[in-house]
Amino acid sequence: MRKSFPIALALLFMLGGSLTAHADGMSMHNHHGMKGHHGKMECMKGSKGGHFAYMSKKLSLTEVQQEKAHAIFDRAHKKMVPLYKEKRELSNKLRALDPASRSYDREVKQIARKKGQLTEQMVMARAETRKQFHMLLTPEQRAKAKEIMKKRKMMRDDRMKKRGERMERHDGMGPHRGMSM
Numbered sequence: 001m002r003k004s005f006p007i008a009l010a011l012l013f014m015l016g017g018s019l020t021a022h023a024d025g026m027s028m029h030n031h032h033g034m035k036g037h038h039g040k041m042e043c044m045k046g047s048k049g050g051h052f053a054y055m056s057k058k059l060s061l062t063e064v065q066q067e068k069a070h071a072i073f074d075r076a077h078k079k080m081v082p083l084y085k086e087k088r089e090l091s092n093k094l095r096a097l098d099p100a101s102r103s104y105d106r107e108v109k110q111i112a113r114k115k116g117q118l119t120e121q122m123v124m125a126r127a128e129t130r131k132q133f134h135m136l137l138t139p140e141q142r143a144k145a146k147e148i149m150k151k152r153k154m155m156r157d158d159r160m161k162k163r164g165e166r167m168e169r170h171d172g173m174g175p176h177r178g179m180s181m
Contacts, residue, residue: 058148059141068136076129080122087118 056066094111097104137145 055148059137059144061141065136069133072129072132072136076125079125083118083122083125087115087122090115090118 055061061069090111094108097107097111101107134142134145
């Protein structure tokens with residue numbers, strides 16, 4: 001699974017998925033202390049099945065392409081982990097700040113600036129990974145990937161529309177109204 005994780009991760013980028021990984025070595029979507037986000041990480045088992053195997057089959061990747069993809073995604077993973085770790089540490093610092101402190105605004109601004117720089121680095125790294133993977137594909141595979149991305153976008157847009165409708169039903173506050181900080 002260690003080798004297939006970065007591959008599945010990059011395929012998610014290619015397909016418009018977002019990376020919400022944490023650098024603690026757990027699942028990509030472990031932002032609530034869960035093992036996977038609603039169990040979705042369990043389907044990303046690399047060669048045993050899951051997302052990479054699905055995409056390899058859908059795109060008809062050759063063994064050589066799969067090996068090169070592994071190398072691309074391994075490099076991307078190694079680059080992203082420290083960025084996510086630093087971003088998470090900054091979020092923790094931000095939460096730990098005392099709003100009553102005289103230096104609160106200045107410290108928030110410094111953290112925000114640094115998080116912005118990290119976000120830029122992450123976006124650039126994702127774009128580079130996506131470009132490298134794209135260059136690995138044949139024109140036919142690129143067309144198929146584009147088709148898959150279009151379908152995923154339609155599904156994502158539908159989910160967002162439904163989410164917006166739920167928000168409207170709850171006075172724009174979502175189902176967890178009245179939560180305090």
